[in-house]
Amino acid sequence: MPRIAIIAGAGPAGLTAAYELLKRTDIIPIVCEETDVIGGIAQTFNFKGNRIDIGGHRFFSKSDRIMNWWFNILPRQGKAAADTVEKKHDIEYATEAIIEYLCKKCMTSGQRSAVSGQHEMQITDRRSQIASQERNRESTIIRRPSPDPEKEDLVMLQRPRISRIFFKRFFFPYPIGITLLVAKRLGFINTALIGFSYIWRQMFPLKDETFLDAFYRNRFGDRLYRTFFEKYTEKVWGVPVNQIRADWGAQRVKGLSLKRALTHAVQDLFSSDFKKHQKERETSLITRFWYPKFGPGQMWEEVARQIRCCGGEIRMGTRVVGVHLKEGQVTSATLENMTTGATEQVGCDVFFSTMPLKHLMGMIAPYPPRRVIEVAEGLQYRDFLTIGLLLEKLHVQRKDGGVETAVPDNWIYIQEGDVRVGRVQLFNNWSPYMVADRKNTQWIGMEYFVNEGGDLWVMDDKDLIDLGIKEMETIGMIKREDVLDGCVLRIPKAYPSYTGSYPQLKVIREFLDAIPNLFPVGRNGMHRYNNQDHSMLTAMLAVDNIVAGRTDKSNLWNVNLEEEYHEEKNERYTKFRI
Numbered sequence: 241m242p243r244i245a246i247i248a249g250a251g252p253a254g255l256t257a258a259y260e261l262l263k264r265t266d267i268i269p270i271v272c273e274e275t276d277v278i279g280g281i282a283q284t285f286n287f288k289g290n291r292i293d294i295g296g297h298r299f300f301s302k303s304d305r306i307m308n309w310w311f312n313i314l315p316r317q318g319k320a321a322a323d324t325v326e327k328k329h330d331i332e333y334a335t336e337a338i339i340e341y342l343c344k345k346c347m348t349s350g351q352r353s354a355v356s357g358q359h360e361m362q363i364t365d366r367r368s369q370i371a372s373q374e375r376n377r378e379s380t381i382i383r384r385p386s387p388d389p390e391k392e393d394l395v396m397l398q399r400p401r402i403s404r405i406f407f408k409r410f411f412f413p414y415p416i417g418i419t420l421l422v423a424k425r426l427g428f429i430n431t432a433l434i435g436f437s438y439i440w441r442q443m444f445p446l447k448d449e450t451f452l453d454a455f456y457r458n459r460f461g462d463r464l465y466r467t468f469f470e471k472y473t474e475k476v477w478g479v480p481v482n483q484i485r486a487d488w489g490a491q492r493v494k495g496l497s498l499k500r501a502l503t504h505a506v507q508d509l510f511s512s513d514f515k516k517h518q519k520e521r522e523t524s525l526i527t528r529f530w531y532p533k534f535g536p537g538q539m540w541e542e543v544a545r546q547i548r549c550c551g552g553e554i555r556m557g558t559r560v561v562g563v564h565l566k567e568g569q570v571t572s573a574t575l576e577n578m579t580t581g582a583t584e585q586v587g588c589d590v591f592f593s594t595m596p597l598k599h600l601m602g603m604i605a606p607y608p609p610r611r612v613i614e615v616a617e618g619l620q621y622r623d624f625l626t627i628g629l630l631l632e633k634l635h636v637q638r639k640d641g642g643v644e645t646a647v648p649d650n651w652i653y654i655q656e657g658d659v660r661v662g663r664v665q666l667f668n669n670w671s672p673y674m675v676a677d678r679k680n681t682q683w684i685g686m687e688y689f690v691n692e693g694g695d696l697w698v699m700d701d702k703d704l705i706d707l708g709i710k711e712m713e714t715i716g717m718i719k720r721e722d723v724l725d726g727c728v729l730r731i732p733k734a735y736p737s738y739t740g741s742y743p744q745l746k747v748i749r750e751f752l753d754a755i756p757n758l759f760p761v762g763r764n765g766m767h768r769y770n771n772q773d774h775s776m777l778t779a780m781l782a783v784d785n786i787v788a789g790r791t792d793k794s795n796l797w798n799v800n801l802e803e804e805y806h807e808e809k810n811e812r813y814t815k816f817r818i
C-alpha cells in the first residue's frame with residue numbers, strides 16, 4: 241500500500257508540499273482545494289483576458305533554495321518582453337536554463353520542441369535516489385536556451401519595481417527616504433519639524449514597545465510616524481495602531497533607522513555633487529523583481545500540472561471538513577464535495593494543513609482541549625477586496641496642471657484620508673501579458689482592506705465598481721467616461737492579524753507539536769505574515785523533516801523570524817516602509 245498525504249489547500253504551501261513529496265519520498269499526495277482555483281491568494285484571476293494578481297506578488301526571496309525552485313518551474317527570460325523596448329526597461333537576460341522535471345511525462349511536447357532544433361537538447365534520465373529507498377523515480381534534466389516571452393509562455397520576466405505613495409495629491413517615493421524631493425513636497429519647515437521630533441524621541445523614548453505605535457514612534461519620531469505610517473497602517477488593519485502588536489511592524493522595519501537616513505541627507509548637503517547624489521538616491525529606489533508572464537497563478541498552475549502528471553492527485557471543489565486522530569496521530573480526514581455535499585473519509589499517513597488555524601482547530605476529532613479552542617476562536621484576520629477597472633486611459637492630474645494618461649508604477653499607496661482605497665495596482669506594468677489590449681487600455685486594481693461581512697464586503701458589485709470610480713475621480717487619477725468595464729474580487733482571510741488572541745498562539749503550537757504527522761504550513765496555516773517564499777519554505781522543511789524522520793517542528797516555526805529577511809538585497813540607503 242502506498243503511503244498517502246492529505247494536503248488541505250492548493251495554494252503555494254500546499255502545492256510545494258505535494259511537489260516535494262513526489263520528488264523526494266514515496267508518499268502520494270492528495271491535495272484538496274475547496275475552491276475551483278489553483279494558487280490560493282497567489283492565484284491569477286482572469287477577467288475577459290485581463291488578469292488580476294491579488295495584492296501584487298513580487299517573486300523575491302533571499303533564499304536561493306526558493307529562487308532556484310521558481311526558476312526551475314518558470315525559467316528566466318532570454319529575450320525582450322512585449323513592452324521592454326518602448327518602456328526602456330533594463331533587463332538582465334539569461335542565456336540558458338537547466339530544468340529538472342519531476343518525471344519524464346512532465347515535459348510537454350511544446351517544451352520538447354522548444355529545445356530541439358538548432359540547440360541540441362540534452363536529456364539525462366536520472367535515477368534519483370528516494371530517501372526511503374522504497375521506490376526510484378526517473379526525473380528528467382534538460383539544458384536549453386532561455387525562453388523568449390514573445391514565443392513561449394512558461395517564462396519568468398524580470399520587471400522594474402516602481403511604487404510610490406500618493407499623499408496630499410503628490411507622489412512620494414516608496415520606500416520613503418529623506419531626499420530633496422521629499423523635503424520639498426512635505427515643506428521644508430515640516431521636514432525640519434520631522435527632524436526635531438525624531439531627536440526628541442531619541443532623547444525620550446517610549447519605554448513600552450509592545451504595540452506598533454510606540455515601536456514606530458521610537459524609530460521615526462512622532463511626526464514622521466503620523467505623516468506616513470499611522471493612517472495607512474490603520475487602513476490595512478482596521479484598528480488603531482496602538483492595538484496592533486509590534487511584531488508585524490518589526491518584520492518590516494527592523495534594521496532601518498532615521499539616523500542613518502539623516503546622516504546620508506547631511507552628507508549629501510555637504511557633498512561637491514549634491515544633485516548627482518540626490519538623483520542616485522532616488523534611482524536607488526528602483527529595484528527589480530521576477531514575475532511570471534501571466535501573473536503568480538501561472539507558477540502554481542504549472543506546478544499543479546506537474547504534480548498531476550507524476551501521480552499526485554489534486555481534487556478541486558473539495559473541502560477538508562474533519563481531521564481524525566488515533567493514538568495521537570492523524571489517521572484520516574473527511575472530505576466534502578463542494579458541489580454535491582457528499583462526504584468521504586480518506587485514510588492518510590501524513591496531513592498537511594494550509595487552512596486557517598482557526599478552522600483546523602474546529603475540525604480535529606477528538607476535540608482539542610478547551611483552551612486551544614478558545615485561542616483558535618480568538619484569532620483574527622483582515623480581508624481583502626479588489627475592484628478591477630478597465631480604462632481607456634488614466635487621467636492623473638499633476639500639480640503643475642499637466643495630465644498623465646499612464647504612469648510607470650506597479651502599485652501606488654493611497655495615503656489620502658478622503659477615500660477608502662488603500663492601494664492601486666497597475667497591471668500593465670506588472671506584465672504586458674496581463675492585459676488583453678495593453679496598447680489601448682489601462683487595467684487597474686483598486687485594493688480595499690476590509691472585514692468579511694462589513695459594509696464594503698456585502699455591497700453589490702455594481703455599487704462597488706461605482707464607488708471605485710468615484711474614489712479614483714476624487715483623487716484625480718481617472719475620468720468616469722474612460723471606464724470600459726469592471727469586476728470585483730473578494731478574498732477572505734488575506735491577512736492573519738497580529739491582534740486578538742495572537743499573543744497566545746503558542747498554546748495552539750504546543751498542541752500541534754504533539755501530533756507528529758500533522759504539519760501546519762504556509763500563511764494562515766501558521767497564522768504568520770508569510771510571503772510565498774516563507775510559506776513554501778515551511779512546506780519544504782516539513783518534507784525535510786519527514787525524509788529525516790525528525791518529529792520536532794521548531795524549524796518550521798522559526799521560518800520568517802530572522803530579521804535580515806525583511807531588508808532588500810543590496811539596499812544601499814535607508815528607506816521606510818509603510
Ligand SMILES: Cc1cc2nc3c(=O)[nH]c(=O)nc-3n(C[C@H](O)[C@H](O)[C@H](O)COP(=O)(O)OP(=O)(O)OC[C@H]3O[C@@H](n4cnc5c(N)ncnc54)[C@H](O)[C@@H]3O)c2cc1C
Pocket residue numbers: 248249250251252253254272273274275277279280281282294295296297298299300558559560561594595596599624734735761762763764765770771772773775
Ligand atoms: C495583499 C497581498 C500581497 C501579497 N504580496 C506578496 C508578494 O509580493 N510576494 C509574495 O511572495 N507573497 C505575497 N503575498 C503572500 C502570499 O499570497 C502568501 O504567502 C501565499 O499565498 C500563502 O500561501 P498558502 O498556501 O499558505 O495559503 P493560501 O494562498 O491562502 O492558500 C490556501 C488554500 O487553501 C484553501 N483552503 C482553505 N481551507 C481549506 C479547506 N478546509 N479545505 C480545502 N482547501 C482549503 C484555500 O481556498 C486556498 O486556496 C501577498 C499576500 C497578500 C494578501
